[in-house]
Amino acid sequence: MKFVVNGTSVDVSVPGDTPLLWVLRDHLDLTGTKFGCGMAQCGACTVHLDGRAIRSCVTPVVEVSGRAVRTIEGLADGEQLHPIQEAWIAAAAPQCGYCQSGQIMSAVALLAAVPSPTDADIDAALSPNLCRCATYPRIREAIHRAAARMRDAG
Amino acid sequence: MTTKVPHPAALPRNVSRRGFLGGFAVLVVAVRLPSAEAGGVTTSPPHLTAFVSIAADGATTFVLPASEMGQGVCTALAQLIAEELDADWAKVVVHTGEGVEFRRSLGPGYTMQVTGGSTSIPVWRGPLRRAGATARDLLVRAAAARWSAPPGSLTTASGVVSHPDGRTVSYGELAEEASRLRPSRNPPMKPPGTDRIVGTSVPRNDLRAKVTGTAQFGVDVRIPGMLRACTVACPVFGGRVKSVDDVAARAIAGVRDVLVFGDFVAVVADTWWPAKRGVEALNITWDEGANAAFDSAAVSASLRAGLDSPRPFVGRKEGKGAAGWPPEEVISADYEVPYLDHAPMEPLNCTVHIQAERCDVWVGTQVQTMVLQAAAKATGLREEQVFVHTPFLGGGFGRRGNNDFVEQALAIAVRVNAPVHLLWTREEGIRHGFYRPAFAGRLRARVASGGVTGLHVRVAGDNILHRYLPKLLQGLPLAQELPMEGLLHTSPYAFADVLMEGVLTDLPVPIGFWRSVSHSYTAFFVESFLDEIAARLGKDPVDLRRSLIGDSHARFRAVLELAVEKAGWGKATAGAFQGVALHESFGSICAQVVELRMQNGLPRIAKVTAAVDCGPVVNPDVVRAQIMGGTLFGLSEALGARIDFRAGRVVQSNFHDYPLLRMKDAPPVEVHIVDNPTGTIGGIGEIGTPPIAPAVCNAIFAATGRRIRSLPILPALARGSA
Ligand code: FES
Ligand code: FES
Numbered sequence: 001m002k003f004v005v006n007g008t009s010v011d012v013s014v015p016g017d018t019p020l021l022w023v024l025r026d027h028l029d030l031t032g033t034k035f036g037c038g039m040a041q042c043g044a045c046t047v048h049l050d051g052r053a054i055r056s057c058v059t060p061v062v063e064v065s066g067r068a069v070r071t072i073e074g075l076a077d078g079e080q081l082h083p084i085q086e087a088w089i090a091a092a093a094p095q096c097g098y099c100q101s102g103q104i105m106s107a108v109a110l111l112a113a114v115p116s117p118t119d120a121d122i123d124a125a126l127s128p129n130l131c132r133c134a135t136y137p138r139i140r141e142a143i144h145r146a147a148a149r150m151r152d153a154g
Numbered sequence: 155m156t157t158k159v160p161h162p163a164a165l166p167r168n169v170s171r172r173g174f175l176g177g178f179a180v181l182v183v184a185v186r187l188p189s190a191e192a193g194g195v196t197t198s199p200p201h202l203t204a205f206v207s208i209a210a211d212g213a214t215t216f217v218l219p220a221s222e223m224g225q226g227v228c229t230a231l232a233q234l235i236a237e238e239l240d241a242d243w244a245k246v247v248v249h250t251g252e253g254v255e256f257r258r259s260l261g262p263g264y265t266m267q268v269t270g271g272s273t274s275i276p277v278w279r280g281p282l283r284r285a286g287a288t289a290r291d292l293l294v295r296a297a298a299a300r301w302s303a304p305p306g307s308l309t310t311a312s313g314v315v316s317h318p319d320g321r322t323v324s325y326g327e328l329a330e331e332a333s334r335l336r337p338s339r340n341p342p343m344k345p346p347g348t349d350r351i352v353g354t355s356v357p358r359n360d361l362r363a364k365v366t367g368t369a370q371f372g373v374d375v376r377i378p379g380m381l382r383a384c385t386v387a388c389p390v391f392g393g394r395v396k397s398v399d400d401v402a403a404r405a406i407a408g409v410r411d412v413l414v415f416g417d418f419v420a421v422v423a424d425t426w427w428p429a430k431r432g433v434e435a436l437n438i439t440w441d442e443g444a445n446a447a448f449d450s451a452a453v454s455a456s457l458r459a460g461l462d463s464p465r466p467f468v469g470r471k472e473g474k475g476a477a478g479w480p481p482e483e484v485i486s487a488d489y490e491v492p493y494l495d496h497a498p499m500e501p502l503n504c505t506v507h508i509q510a511e512r513c514d515v516w517v518g519t520q521v522q523t524m525v526l527q528a529a530a531k532a533t534g535l536r537e538e539q540v541f542v543h544t545p546f547l548g549g550g551f552g553r554r555g556n557n558d559f560v561e562q563a564l565a566i567a568v569r570v571n572a573p574v575h576l577l578w579t580r581e582e583g584i585r586h587g588f589y590r591p592a593f594a595g596r597l598r599a600r601v602a603s604g605g606v607t608g609l610h611v612r613v614a615g616d617n618i619l620h621r622y623l624p625k626l627l628q629g630l631p632l633a634q635e636l637p638m639e640g641l642l643h644t645s646p647y648a649f650a651d652v653l654m655e656g657v658l659t660d661l662p663v664p665i666g667f668w669r670s671v672s673h674s675y676t677a678f679f680v681e682s683f684l685d686e687i688a689a690r691l692g693k694d695p696v697d698l699r700r701s702l703i704g705d706s707h708a709r710f711r712a713v714l715e716l717a718v719e720k721a722g723w724g725k726a727t728a729g730a731f732q733g734v735a736l737h738e739s740f741g742s743i744c745a746q747v748v749e750l751r752m753q754n755g756l757p758r759i760a761k762v763t764a765a766v767d768c769g770p771v772v773n774p775d776v777v778r779a780q781i782m783g784g785t786l787f788g789l790s791e792a793l794g795a796r797i798d799f800r801a802g803r804v805v806q807s808n809f810h811d812y813p814l815l816r817m818k819d820a821p822p823v824e825v826h827i828v829d830n831p832t833g834t835i836g837g838i839g840e841i842g843t844p845p846i847a848p849a850v851c852n853a854i855f856a857a858t859g860r861r862i863r864s865l866p867i868l869p870a871l872a873r874g875s876a
Binding site for chain 2: 029129
């Protein structure tokens with residue numbers, strides 16, 4: 001099975017119905033993407049497939065064959081964090097941190113589609129992502145902050 | 155500042171944990187401290203120690219006694235040491251200490267390493283400050299010896315000692331000399347009011363790791379040659395495995411073995427996915443045991459029978475208790491709350507590597523000592539040969555204070571000739587919890603001629619402590635009082651007559667410490683019922699509370715007034731309604747005002763305004779985050795979640811039927827901290843949770859006239875009954 005992860009081609013030999021999540025975590029050692037429920041209920045496993053946010057726990061790896069996957073490890077440019085990651089730090093959003101990779105991937109996809117999201121846009125895009133520590137207000141704040149910065153940066 | 159939870163795989167073999175710590179560290183400070191430091195918190199150890207080590211390059215390692223599960227101890231506890239040490243914050247590395255040696259170094263009375271009960275800051279503030287001061291004193295004396303100068307003439311700042319003539323030397327350069335000096339029993343401490351790091355919102359030191367996906371959780375542990383395991387336990391509590399047909403499971407590519415234990419079956423595979431598919435392919439016949447017919451109706455029946463019990467335990471009685479109240483002056487209501495699961499986002503997992511003379515366990519745990527003891531028992535090794543490594547915890551909330559999944563992993567590892575990583579499914583986690591016990595409350599008040607003069611509360615449910623205490627000790631008042639937390643000495647309200655009673659039931663459900671423990675329901679009972687009294691008397695709910703707060707409880711008054719003022723009590727926007735609640739837990743007081751409007755029969759919460767008094771504050775931003783998180787954690791369960799039983803089994807299994815709060819339903823939580831720098835320090839991790847359910851229900855009553863007496867709220871509203 002060949003596909004691209006964070007700009008690098010990979011080739012894994014696993015049964016095609018293996019969820020992408022477990023290929024990332026157990027075969028490619030990309031552990032930033034998390035397991036939370038295994039049934040598209042929590043968003044901890046959110047990654048991008050051709051730029052769109054998907055739940056990798058219910059995505060058979062055969063579906064990503066030949067396509068481009070981006071994970072939390074692919075956001076920063078070396079030491080330079082993505083503006084959303086910086087906004088997350090400025091808002092001190094994470095608590096336990098376990099859900100945050102998925103939250104951030106959902107937020108990145110949202111801002112790519114809607115550069116100036118309303119609260120309702122954020123509700124719609126981020127509600128698939130559970131946070132048991134309930135950091136939601138700070139995530140909302142971070143998204144607005146990142147949107148403003150990315151607009152300013154043009 | 156960086157936080158490195160060392161990658162477990164990077165830990166060298168065959169060296170002790172301290173050896174690892176000391177690898178580059180030349181100054182290791184171990185300080186024993188007097189018990190007075192613990193400030194009378196009963197769970198605290200009488201003798202304490204803390205570690206600081208400084209490498210030649212200045213890298214400063216703090217070994218903390220608490221687990222980081224989101225509550226910010228990694229930052230706040232480090233601030234305490236760094237303050238007295240005058241450390242260079244940018245060079246500080248933090249991780250959780252573990253192992254028998256670490257525990258012993260903490261002093262003879264320190265028998266258990268536990269993170270829980272909102273105790274990390276209250277218990278460790280004194281000892282960690284002292285540890286920092288001791289280390290600083292050693293460094294200053296080392297510099298004084300170098301320069302032949304009186305120690306008192308030298309100053310320190312940001313990891314550097316300075317001489318009055320302008321010479322300086324870094325802590326790193328001094329570390330080795332300092333390590334050869336004897337620690338002082340009485341190191342100079344900073345005078346009150348001169349803190350630079352403590353009391354400020356230093357950014358959490360784990361943020362970068364947690365936004366880049368590089369933070370190491372237990373689930374991310376990778377050991378060369380490691381196998382993965384998935385387990386399924388008997389769905390009925392107390393049941394056993396009768397027989398297993400594992401032909402289909404063994405046929406799955408990647409599956410290595412199927413192991414049968416008393417009450418669970420494990421599938422071991424090269425990676426986790428085949429292990430999980432293997433579990434699904436098992437055909438297991440269970441001996442379901444005595445609880446095969448148990449269901450939620452039995453829970454309610456047992457709790458109701460408890461409320462009617464003729465022989466309650468009396469936890470508090472003042473005046474005449476509830477004797478002789480004229481029936482026409484009594485108002486009464488029954489309340490009930492369900493079982494709840496902790497459901498931390500990171501599913502339970504544990505990695506075990508057993509070698510000839512050594513066992514390593516990597517686990518997100520709140521109870522390192524219990525893990526260590528369990529590992530020694532399972533492997534036959536001595537405790538000194540067991541090494542417990544604590545990565546970040548993807549949430550704990552009390553669940554990771556239980557060792558059940560660790561014991562499973564150990565049992566599997568003993569039978570598999572390789573390192574093993576056990577990871578539970580979410581379904582297994584929800585069906586095999588240590589649940590917040592279901593409880594019922596009967597509340598009665600004596601209301602006459604415009605005032606309320608008596609309160610009688612009886613609660614009925616199971617006692618968590620009975621799981622831990624031998625039968626002989628279960629009857630002790632201290633043990634009996636646990637389910638009544640929040641009803642006894644911490645209650646701020648004064649009545650002529652008070653009677654607080656507890657009745658213990660004996661249900662077959664595993665129960666445990668869930669964020670805020672008994673406060674999670676006692677606050678709901680009392681703070682809801684106060685609103686019922688206010689409604690009966692035609693009084694404003696805040697005014698009623700003002701009139702009932704006793705003179706010796708001025709702190710409560712200040713917290714209530716702050717919340718009410720900031721929320722604009724009585725000035726809700728058009729169409730919105732407010733509710734209030736006030737409660738003390740873990741030494742801190744929290745008041746909340748909820749503002750909501752009803753939309754299609756459902757509450758839409760616009761805002762929560764919280765005020766908190768936790769005494770001195772180490773990191774205001776962490777306090778605000780914890781109050782926000784604790785409040786919304788409580789709201790999550792108040793709205794929609796419950797654990798039910800049918801045919802001996804937990805009905806719920808994943809987030810589709812154990813619904814947690816989501817972004818679209820999460821209101822902003824505005825947190826105001828009462829300035830009380832000289833007060834007694836309290837906890838913060840659980841304080842926000844208790845008041846939110848009653849505050850919301852009181853606002854729903856204001857909006858609709860409907861009183862919610864059983865949680866969760868949404869099903870109660872949908873039923874149309876309270
Ligand atoms: S693990 Fe994929 S949505 Fe929960
Ligand atoms: S930060 Fe803990 S689950 Fe979101």
